[in-house]
Amino acid sequence: MDRTVRISEEMKREISTIIQGELKDPRLSCMISITNVNVTRDLRYAKVYVSIMGKDEEKKNALEGLKSAAGFIRREVGHRIQLRYTPEVQFVLDNSIEQGAYISKLIDDAVKNDD
Numbered sequence: 001m002d003r004t005v006r007i008s009e010e011m012k013r014e015i016s017t018i019i020q021g022e023l024k025d026p027r028l029s030c031m032i033s034i035t036n037v038n039v040t041r042d043l044r045y046a047k048v049y050v051s052i053m054g055k056d057e058e059k060k061n062a063l064e065g066l067k068s069a070a071g072f073i074r075r076e077v078g079h080r081i082q083l084r085y086t087p088e089v090q091f092v093l094d095n096s097i098e099q100g101a102y103i104s105k106l107i108d109d110a111v112k113n114d115d
Contacts, residue, residue, distance in 0.1 A: 012037040027065030030054040046087035049094035
């Protein structure tokens with residue numbers, strides 16, 4: 001397995017733990033899932049894809065909360081994963097889970113209408 005893939009998976013696990021248990025920001029009250037982490041080859045940047053369940057305003061606030069906590073999250077990940085250089089964390093909203101749930105609902109509705 002590629003080194004960047006291993007680091008991405010480890011960061012995904014650690015960032016999830018940090019968000020669920022250690023961030024006290026009230027903007028992060030909704031359900032937040034880390035769907036993917038892409039670390040660049042030079043290990044300078046990590047793009048963290050997050051899925052946030054809730055209304056648009058809640059999503060916007062939660063994403064702002066995550067961005068403001070990026071420095072803390074980066075420092076914590078640096079302590080937990082032994083790397084020479086801890087990547088800079090960038091959060092990106094990922095709507096794939098929500099889209100999947102919507103498509104699943106459409107399929108269920110279509111099946112009910114056929115019966």
